[in-house]
Amino acid sequence: xxxxxLNGEARAGRVEExxxxxxxxxxxxxxxxxxxxxxxxxxxxxxxLRVHSVEDARLLLQDVPLVSMNLVxxxxxxxxxxxxxxxxxxxxxxxxxxSAW
Numbered sequence: 001x002x003x004x005x006l007n008g009e010a011r012a013g014r015v016e017e018x019x020x021x022x023x024x025x026x027x028x029x030x031x032x033x034x035x036x037x038x039x040x041x042x043x044x045x046x047x048x049l050r051v052h053s054v055e056d057a058r059l060l061l062q063d064v065p066l067v068s069m070n071l072v073x074x075x076x077x078x079x080x081x082x083x084x085x086x087x088x089x090x091x092x093x094x095x096x097x098x099s100a101w
Contacts, residue, residue, distance in 0.1 A: 001039045003049075003060070006032055010065040018069040020057050020095070027052055030060075032067075054095060061097065071095050 001009070009015050014034050021029045027050045030041040041049040051057045054071065061069075073091040 001032060002042050002044075003064070006039075006041060007064050009034060010067050015067045018061070018067055019072045019092075020051070020054060020069060021072045021074070023050075028054075028057060030057060058097060066097055069095055069097050 006015065009032065016033045016036070019031045019033065019038075021031060023029055030049050030051065032039045032041065043049045049060075051060060057069075071093045
């Protein structure tokens with residue numbers, strides 16, 4: 001899904017939430033959830049859309065209708081050695097679409 005498609009889906013009221021997913025290296029991936037399913041956002045080349053900060057995401061999404069947005073960090077138990085299997089719970093924190101600055 002690209003930004004134009006996201007805009008259309010959000011205007012139609014089908015986007016349940018936007019997730020800003022923290023990945024290794026300090027970047028973030030964006031995904032929209034529609035009907036309970038994740039729809040990763042893609043750039044103009046069809047690659048996963050990456051942003052470098054929450055503020056970059058806010059700027060990128062400024063023309064998209066307001067939809068709840070969350071900052072997501074995957075469970076650290078997935079990356080820790082020797083812990084066995086644990087019910088991994090991701091950290092999901094609501095964040096404002098408007099800048100605090």
